[in-house]
Amino acid sequence: MLAKTEITISDNTIRRLTLYLRSLNELNAIGRTTVSSRELARRLDARPAQIRKDLSCFGGFGKQGIGYPVSFLIFQLERLLKIDKQWDVAVVGLGNLGIAIGNYSGFASRGFRIAWLFDRDPQCVGQEISGLTVLSMKDLESTLLENNIKIGMITVPSRHAQEVANRLVGCGVRALLNYAPLNLSVPDHVFVQDIDPVMQLQRMTYYM
Amino acid sequence: MLAKTEITISDNTIRRLTLYLRSLNELNAIGRTTVSSRELARRLDARPAQIRKDLSCFGGFGKQGIGYPVSFLIFQLERLLKIDKQWDVAVVGLGNLGIAIGNYSGFASRGFRIAWLFDRDPQCVGQEISGLTVLSMKDLESTLLENNIKIGMITVPSRHAQEVANRLVGCGVRALLNYAPLNLSVPDHVFVQDIDPVMQLQRMTYYM
DNA sequence: TAGATTGTTAATCGATTAACAATC
DNA sequence: TAGATTGTTAATCGATTAACAATC
Numbered sequence: 001m002l003a004k005t006e007i008t009i010s011d012n013t014i015r016r017l018t019l020y021l022r023s024l025n026e027l028n029a030i031g032r033t034t035v036s037s038r039e040l041a042r043r044l045d046a047r048p049a050q051i052r053k054d055l056s057c058f059g060g061f062g063k064q065g066i067g068y069p070v071s072f073l074i075f076q077l078e079r080l081l082k083i084d085k086q087w088d089v090a091v092v093g094l095g096n097l098g099i100a101i102g103n104y105s106g107f108a109s110r111g112f113r114i115a116w117l118f119d120r121d122p123q124c125v126g127q128e129i130s131g132l133t134v135l136s137m138k139d140l141e142s143t144l145l146e147n148n149i150k151i152g153m154i155t156v157p158s159r160h161a162q163e164v165a166n167r168l169v170g171c172g173v174r175a176l177l178n179y180a181p182l183n184l185s186v187p188d189h190v191f192v193q194d195i196d197p198v199m200q201l202q203r204m205t206y207y208m
Numbered sequence: 209m210l211a212k213t214e215i216t217i218s219d220n221t222i223r224r225l226t227l228y229l230r231s232l233n234e235l236n237a238i239g240r241t242t243v244s245s246r247e248l249a250r251r252l253d254a255r256p257a258q259i260r261k262d263l264s265c266f267g268g269f270g271k272q273g274i275g276y277p278v279s280f281l282i283f284q285l286e287r288l289l290k291i292d293k294q295w296d297v298a299v300v301g302l303g304n305l306g307i308a309i310g311n312y313s314g315f316a317s318r319g320f321r322i323a324w325l326f327d328r329d330p331q332c333v334g335q336e337i338s339g340l341t342v343l344s345m346k347d348l349e350s351t352l353l354e355n356n357i358k359i360g361m362i363t364v365p366s367r368h369a370q371e372v373a374n375r376l377v378g379c380g381v382r383a384l385l386n387y388a389p390l391n392l393s394v395p396d397h398v399f400v401q402d403i404d405p406v407m408q409l410q411r412m413t414y415y416m
Numbered sequence: 417t418a419g420a421t422t423g424t425t426a427a428t429c430g431a432t433t434a435a436c437a438a439t440c
Numbered sequence: 441t442a443g444a445t446t447g448t449t450a451a452t453c454g455a456t457t458a459a460c461a462a463t464c
Contacts (some may be wrong), residue, residue: 008451009430010430010458011411012431013431014411014414014415015407015411016218017409017410018406018407018411019391019407021410022391023391023402027321036444036445036457037284037445037446038322038444038445038448040242043391044391045391045393047432047433048445049432049433049434049435050416050431050432051447052445052446052448053431053433053445053447054307054445055447056446056447060447062440062445062446063440063444063445063446064438064440064444064445064447065439065440065443065444066440066445066447067444068441068446068447074459080414080416081234081410081411082413082414082462083410083413085342087409087413089409092459095308096304096307096308096311096312097305097308097312099304100304100305100307101405103263103304104304104305106406107406108347108390110365110409110410111406111409111413112406112409113426117356122429133293136220137336137404150416151409151412151413153342153405173328174416175267175409175412175413175416177250177408177409177412179349180320181230181232181314183227183230183231183234183251183252183253185253191416192413193408193409193411193439195403195405195408196230196288197309197403198226198314198318198319198320198359199223199227199230200385200401200403200452201295201297201319201320201359201383201385201401202225202226202229202289202291202318202319203219203223203226203289203381203401204291204359204385204399204401205290205291205295205319205359205383206222206225206288206289207222207399208358208382208383208399218454218455219453220455224449242418243421244421245421245422246421248418255456255457257456257457257458257459258456258457259442259454260421260422260423260424260456261423261424263422264422264423264424268422268423270421270422270423271421271422271464272420272421272422272423272462272463272464273419273420273421273422273463273464274420274421274422275420275421275422276422290461348433367429377439397441417463418450418451419464420463420464421454421462421463422461422464423460423461423462423463424459424461424462425458425460425461426457426458426459426462427456427457427458428455428456428457428458429454429455429456429457430453430455430456431452431453431454432451432452432453432454432456433450433451433452433453434450434451434452435448435449435450435451435455436447436448436449436451437445437446437447437448437449438445438446438447438448439443439444439445439446440443440444440445440446
């Protein structure tokens with residue numbers, strides 16, 4: 001077998017795969033079995049050629065004349081994105097936002113289980129949220145290490161976010177979803193994704 | 209005066225401007241008066257040349273040998289992003305997430321005021337959240353038109369999100385922050401920004 | 417002056433798109 | 441077969457980066 005040229009997939013492509021997956025699940029839910037790049041593009045306000053190109057990075061999932069089989073493509077995308085198994089996630093900070101996340105049922109069906117909740121406030125520790133007991137920050141390291149948790153969500157006030165990030169990274173967390181509106185600094189091997197709605201609003205007002 | 213060539217600013221640049229602004233506000237808060245592209249880049253894990261290029265699209269805000277004056281640059285970026293005045297925002301859907309947004313104090317300092325809350329549930333209508341009374345969906349159109357609201361946040365369950373979007377667009381809303389995990393279809397003149405934490409998580413797990 | 421840093425150019429790099437042969 | 445649609449190529453398009461003269 002010839003040596004395969006190492007092709008690096010652009011991050012833009014990966015972002016779009018998650019978007020395709022979301023749309024494919026909608027199609028699946030309404031009983032559609034196949035979809036063409038043309039129709040998927042129409043639904044997502046994208047270009048058919050781009051969808052075909054993105055998907056072809058990973059293999060020929062479609063059939064000429066027919067399109068892509070919906071459930072097979074969902075299966076393949078879930079595998080590519082490594083969400084064919086469920087990831088356990090730890091949430092740190094049980095303010096209004098953390099509580100909303102703890103109660104939200106939309107993670108499980110898409111590959112993630114809110115599995116652990118932590119807060120520094122003794123008033124909050126011990127409370128139950130969707131069947132989970134809020135744990136003390138004292139137990140953070142031991143719990144995450146024992147359970148091999150690789151994903152954390154930071155929903156503490158900004159002034160504590162960096163310290164929380166340090167502790168999470170310190171016990172092996174590799175991906176952080178950061179709701180605090182500041183730039184975290186983390187080692188190169190850790191992925192951070194900010195969720196900052198204000199930045200998104202500011203972007204939109206530019207065009208208005 | 210010669211006709212200026214129409215330069216279009218890329219959306220990537222606009223996204224980064226909001227990031228620069230956030231970091232500049234941190235610097236301002238700790239009393240820094242100037243910052244170089246080099247230092248800002250270090251803080252944001254970006255390249256100095258890109259920061260200079262982005263900023264130079266809008267004018268020469270810096271000085272050779274010195275860097276950029278922090279508060280002047282904040283002033284200019286706020287003007288460019290059109291957040292030198294405050295925008296009133298309507299939130300539709302007072303579930304856990306909507307309540308978290310209603311209670312969050314972090315919008316006001318960055319250009320946005322959560323000004324109106326709506327919910328369809330009669331049990332919820334009339335409740336107070338951070339001094340605002342939750343209004344009935346019946347009053348949506350009249351309220352938004354009277355108050356000239358241009359920005360909406362959608363925090364209703366997915367199955368109602370498109371209908372809510374239609375109604376918001378129907379009364380002149382131009383920008384939607386959509387927390388429902390689906391693709392909204394809106395006219396071309398309306399901006400939609402999805403906030404879907406699961407998509408962000410799925411992107412990160414790809415690399416893990 | 418010497419050192420630092422901008423604004424801008426030109427070169428590089430990468431991403432998107434149109435087009436079409438292959439084929440269902 | 442005729443019509444539809446993929447996978448892939450080549451061309452276009454746009455974004456990033458390095459480099460440096462200008463200048464604080």
